[in-house]
Amino acid sequence: MSDVTSKDNKQSWFYSDIVKNHFFHPRNFIEDGEIDERRFNSIGKVGSPACGDELRVWMKVDPQSERILEFRWRTFGCGSAIASTSMASVVVTENGGMTLDEARKLKPQDIIDRLGGLPQRKIHCSVLCDKALRDAINDYYRRTEQFDKIIAEASRVIDSIAKVTDHDIETAVLEGAQTLEQVQQKTKVGIGNPSCLPAVEELIRFYKEKYFG
Amino acid sequence: MGRKVYLDHAATTPLDPRVIEVMLPYLTEKYGNPSSFHTLGKQAKDDISESRSQIAEVLNVRSDEILFTSGGTESDNLAILGFARANQTNGKHLITTKIEHHAVLEAMIQLEKKEGFEVTYLKPDRDGLVSASQIADALRPDTIFVSVMYANNEIGTVQPIREIGNLVQKYRQEQKHTWPVFHTDACQASSFLDLDVERLHVDLLTLNGSKMYGPKGIGLLYVRRGIKLQPLQFGGSQERGLRSGTENVAGIIGMAKALTLAQRDKVNESKRLVQLRDKLINGILKSIPKTRLNGHPTTRLPNNGNISFMDIEGEALVLYLDAAGVFVSTGSACTSASLEPSHVILALGMPYEVAHGSIRFTLGHETTEKDIDYVLETLPPLVEKLRSISPVRVDEKYFA
Numbered sequence: 001m002s003d004v005t006s007k008d009n010k011q012s013w014f015y016s017d018i019v020k021n022h023f024f025h026p027r028n029f030i031e032d033g034e035i036d037e038r039r040f041n042s043i044g045k046v047g048s049p050a051c052g053d054e055l056r057v058w059m060k061v062d063p064q065s066e067r068i069l070e071f072r073w074r075t076f077g078c079g080s081a082i083a084s085t086s087m088a089s090v091v092v093t094e095n096g097g098m099t100l101d102e103a104r105k106l107k108p109q110d111i112i113d114r115l116g117g118l119p120q121r122k123i124h125c126s127v128l129c130d131k132a133l134r135d136a137i138n139d140y141y142r143r144t145e146q147f148d149k150i151i152a153e154a155s156r157v158i159d160s161i162a163k164v165t166d167h168d169i170e171t172a173v174l175e176g177a178q179t180l181e182q183v184q185q186k187t188k189v190g191i192g193n194p195s196c197l198p199a200v201e202e203l204i205r206f207y208k209e210k211y212f213g
Numbered sequence: 214m215g216r217k218v219y220l221d222h223a224a225t226t227p228l229d230p231r232v233i234e235v236m237l238p239y240l241t242e243k244y245g246n247p248s249s250f251h252t253l254g255k256q257a258k259d260d261i262s263e264s265r266s267q268i269a270e271v272l273n274v275r276s277d278e279i280l281f282t283s284g285g286t287e288s289d290n291l292a293i294l295g296f297a298r299a300n301q302t303n304g305k306h307l308i309t310t311k312i313e314h315h316a317v318l319e320a321m322i323q324l325e326k327k328e329g330f331e332v333t334y335l336k337p338d339r340d341g342l343v344s345a346s347q348i349a350d351a352l353r354p355d356t357i358f359v360s361v362m363y364a365n366n367e368i369g370t371v372q373p374i375r376e377i378g379n380l381v382q383k384y385r386q387e388q389k390h391t392w393p394v395f396h397t398d399a400c401q402a403s404s405f406l407d408l409d410v411e412r413l414h415v416d417l418l419t420l421n422g423s424k425m426y427g428p429k430g431i432g433l434l435y436v437r438r439g440i441k442l443q444p445l446q447f448g449g450s451q452e453r454g455l456r457s458g459t460e461n462v463a464g465i466i467g468m469a470k471a472l473t474l475a476q477r478d479k480v481n482e483s484k485r486l487v488q489l490r491d492k493l494i495n496g497i498l499k500s501i502p503k504t505r506l507n508g509h510p511t512t513r514l515p516n517n518g519n520i521s522f523m524d525i526e527g528e529a530l531v532l533y534l535d536a537a538g539v540f541v542s543t544g545s546a547c548t549s550a551s552l553e554p555s556h557v558i559l560a561l562g563m564p565y566e567v568a569h570g571s572i573r574f575t576l577g578h579e580t581t582e583k584d585i586d587y588v589l590e591t592l593p594p595l596v597e598k599l600r601s602i603s604p605v606r607v608d609e610k611y612f613a
Contacts, residue, residue: 023529024536029602053526056604074604076566078528082602205565 016116019083026082028089030058030072040070041143044136047128047206053077055085055132061140067097077128080118084111084126088133100137104151106130127199158203159196164189166203173207180204217538218584222424222516222577223366223401224542228467229426229578235470236428239463247460248449257462264469271476272418272435273409280452281465284432285400285421287445289316289360291434291456292396292417295442296358297324303392304355305330310343311560312370313362314398318556321360339561340509341370345380352384357392363402367557367573368508369517371406372397378414394440400424400432404475405483405515410435420472422464426578427471431464486515486576489585493574494518496589501596505612507558507571516576521558521567523607525599530572533595539588542573567611 015023040058047053053076060070071089075081088111092098098106108130112118118126134151141149155167164187172186180201183189190197219227239260245253247261262276269276282288297307309321311334324330333351337343348359359381364371374397381395396417399408403425410418417440421432436442436455448457498504503523522530527543534541543555554568574588 023532026602031601054605074602076524076569076603076605077526079532081526082529 014119015079015083016118018087018114018116019080019118022083022086022115023079026086028070028072028086028093030074034072040072042136042140044132044134044139046131046135053081053128053202055081055128057085057132057136059136059140061100062097063144066100066140068092068100068103069097071133073129073132075128078122080122080126081128083115084108084118085129085132087111087115088129092133100140103133104137106133158199159189159193161193162188162191169200169203170207173204174211177204178208215538216584216587217540218580218587219540220574220576220580220584220588221540221542222580223369223573223575225423225429226404226426226577227579228428229471229474231474232427232467232471236463236467239466243462245462247462248451257460261460261462261465264465267469267473268433271408271472273411274435275438277453278435278438280434280436280456281460282432282434282456283430283461284423285314285398285419286316286432287456288419288421288432288434289314289396289398290320291442291445292419292436293317293320293358293360294324294445295455296394296396296417296440297328297330299441299443300357300392301330303390304353304357306333306353306356307331307358307360308333308335308348308351308356308393309360310335310337310362310372312337312341312365312367312557313360314366314400317360317362317398337370337560340512341365341368341507341557341561342509342512343372343377345373345376348377349380349384352381352393354388354390357394358396359393360396360398363397363399363406364514364517365508365557366401367555367571368519368561369401369514369575370508371402371512371514374413374415382414391439394437401514401517403472405479405486408476410437416440420468422468422471425468425471425475428464428467431461431468433468482578483515486580489576489580489582490515490518492582493576493585493588494520496585497592500589501593503607503612505567507561507563514575516580518574518576519558519571520574521563521571521612522596522599523567523570523612524603524605525596526569526603527554527572529599530570530595533599534572534591537591537595539591543571563611564607566605566607570607 040060042059042061044057046055055075058072059068062069071092073085073089075085092103108126111126138150155165157165168187169183172183177183177186183204184191189200243256245257247254247258265276265279268279307330309317321332325332335343335347361372361377363374378395381393394416397415398419400421401424403420416437418435423429442455444455446457451457451460494506497520505521507519507521531541531543554565555571558568558571
């Protein structure tokens, strides 16, 4: 578990105190009775339980200012997924709320910094939350018929050394690669950069489920 | 923090004070190297020889059939890699199960991917049991090795080792071959089950110290006389040249004591733990909706309860329980860099979300009824809280 210990190795816990705080006291998650379609004007969803993570978000955006007034969520995920989503919900709604433009500029690293860091192999958990936020922003623009503002997800670089994107992995799976090794034969992803392998395996599973059930 | 309840005995057990007591002299004044040609060395040599005899008596084997290693992983590796490499002229097919410990699976994968062997991985039934007839169907003339764990480390299911051993032995006689040989990893079984090798009909058997209130960093491999192994480690020819390296004297002394105690007390301790285990399992299944027992309800280790909590992710629950002073573990989710959920639960035919929500509770010597009461009281609100923040609703067919 060495890579799951805190960065400074001073804490015996695997997560920082801020992560712990958000994990044990998650902010802004949505209760059963609160899921009211009329109250929220955009919804985002990412992941699947097969990947070990699923995240749904509900946003209430002020139509005049396009600021995020409410950001509510639910996640099936580990400690980092819960903490980073909770932190993101605070970040986008504090000080009167971010505008959708500002929220779009938010990066997973910003959330990780506010959390006081995450263990290396848990970084992908915070990316999930970023994606759900982007999905919800697009959903708002779709509902308000501002189609020019919808940004289709550009391909995301998974392995910055081999310059392999999620789209490359999707293509490899569609071409019949079933395992990490087969995807590596097609893309060279993660060879010499094993830190991205958890994310790659997750994507392989995600695309396999998406296209082949 | 208030109460601390350690329910992770399948990961490791604390040292029994009686074991510490016999080990201490070897960490202090009796520090000789058994290979040394003087009094201190001879004393160490004689004492590990005595420990070897004690262990041989428990296993009902001869002393020279016991090899000391650094633990369960090395014993499994030596059995599999050592046997396959030394006997590959007889065939290159091996049989094992999908629910073995990684120490077995990864050694098999090594042979399969790098050394031209073929491996059949048998799928257990929904309760996690494999049968002797599955082995019979998988046997081929070029099968040289069969490995089935005695009891599973995650779900506690106890395999029919005696029947499988019997079958392999008969098959060998019919074929007039000296192969296949039968190996079992008995690490989880040592405190509860019969380890008489003659009755079990096994040819190789793995044990380690750290699951039976003995020390970590020590293990053994029983190797039936006449079986050839290729060593994995070379040097000063200790352990008949099969496992070079200065013997872990204190470890050996401690493991012999621990094994003797564990096997002596196994019947009473099993009886006590089965009651506590069933109280825990039934209590959880009754008080928390949408839960499922993984593994066979009765053909399982007396100390093991493995439960899937639907709709939540295991790691989150482990950390919530940790904060409440209850130490448990998820299957193997955190042990693998791939973040894969438990390969054992998946092999039972469960989907990813059920595997992700599995928690292993393993009881031990110091577990009391009060501990179980505390867990049963602590658990429901934590599960409820995590469920309230989860968007997932697992299909009823997996827990109803």
